[in-house]
Amino acid sequence: MAVVRSILFALAFYIGSIPFVIHAFIASLISANYLRKAVWLWSSYHHFIARWVLGIRTQVVGKMADKPVIYAVKHESMFETIDMPRMFGWPAVIAKKELFRIPLWGRAGKTYGMMAVDRDAGSSALRAMVIWGKAMRAAGRPIVIFPEGTRVPHGETRPLQSGFAGLYKLIGLPVVPVAVNSGILCPRDQKIRYSGTITYLIGEEIPAGLPREEIEARVIAAINALNN
Numbered sequence: 001m002a003v004v005r006s007i008l009f010a011l012a013f014y015i016g017s018i019p020f021v022i023h024a025f026i027a028s029l030i031s032a033n034y035l036r037k038a039v040w041l042w043s044s045y046h047h048f049i050a051r052w053v054l055g056i057r058t059q060v061v062g063k064m065a066d067k068p069v070i071y072a073v074k075h076e077s078m079f080e081t082i083d084m085p086r087m088f089g090w091p092a093v094i095a096k097k098e099l100f101r102i103p104l105w106g107r108a109g110k111t112y113g114m115m116a117v118d119r120d121a122g123s124s125a126l127r128a129m130v131i132w133g134k135a136m137r138a139a140g141r142p143i144v145i146f147p148e149g150t151r152v153p154h155g156e157t158r159p160l161q162s163g164f165a166g167l168y169k170l171i172g173l174p175v176v177p178v179a180v181n182s183g184i185l186c187p188r189d190q191k192i193r194y195s196g197t198i199t200y201l202i203g204e205e206i207p208a209g210l211p212r213e214e215i216e217a218r219v220i221a222a223i224n225a226l227n228n
Contacts (some may be wrong), residue, residue, distance in 0.1 A: 006193045009053045013046060020045060025104035028111035035112055036090050043086035050079065055195030056185055058083070062202025068137050069205065070168060070175045074223040075146035076154050076183030079198065084144050087200070091144045092136035094129065094163075113141065117163065126166045133171040143173065147219060154183030157224050164219070165212045175215065177203035177222030201225055 020042035027038040050056040056079075065071075071088070073080060084091050090113075097116040100106040110116070115132045117125060136143050147164035168175060179201040185194045203222035206215060 002192050002194050005054050005195070006191060009049060009193060010191070012049045012053055016045060016049070017042065021102070021105050021108070024108040024112075028108040032111070035108065039085045039108070039112055040089070043082055043084070046082045047086050050193075054185075054193045056193070057197045058200065059197055060087070060200045060202065062200075064088075064202060065142070065174075065176050065205060068140055068173060069142055070171075070173050071142055071144045071178055072147045072164065072175050072219045072223060073144060073178040074180040074226075075148055075151050076180055077151060077186035077188060079182045079186050080180050080200075081146075088142050088144065090141055092132075092139075092141045093144045094146070094167075113139075126163055129163060129167055130170045133167055133173075137171055137173060143167075143171075147223070151188045152183070153188050154181060155227050157220065157227065160216050160219065165216060168208070168215055169212070172208045174208050175206040175219060177206065177219050179203065179223050179225040181226040199226060 020038070024035060024038040024042065027035040047058070071091070073084075075081075081093075081095070084093055092113040092115070094115045094117055095109070100109055100114075100116045113136060115129060117129065133143055145164060145167065147160040148158050149161035149163075152158050180198065182198045185196045185198060203225065206218050206222075210218075
């Protein structure tokens, strides 16, 4: 049954996403508010078919911040990447540059406020990310980063990418860590998706200005809180 559901979901998502991507591209030429709604609709569509085709529910445990913060989110599957606009309303998301090569989506994503990260660019990438982060902070938007830099199989703990500590230090925002267990239902190296509940565990806010070793240790512990 999981195989059949996974095939139906893939067809519904990839084919169904085409009009949403076109819609987002057109919206990017019109207004930021229109684009925001277009991206939210696409994220909500993904959430809807995950619920009714795959049988995946989501639950949020803990309280979201009511001010601009950096959300450091555990990354186990594509699910949480697409779920961010629905969860946060208008998040500024740091994503890998390959996503911006998708036809039409590249322009829409940049206009929406996504930041493409080139992991090979070194200090220049960090400078660009800090400039972008300060602009998003001024706009009052939450910043979402996947600090491990890639999808990590459920149960594994990995060090954080250096860009996270640099962004935290230079834009002066507190961090709210978010643990996710999506890898149980949507394993990284499998096409099959399983029914069940994905939990977002919102951790305690971590203040700005901590030393790098302390902030990284606290974030690693918090985002891996659902590993068991």
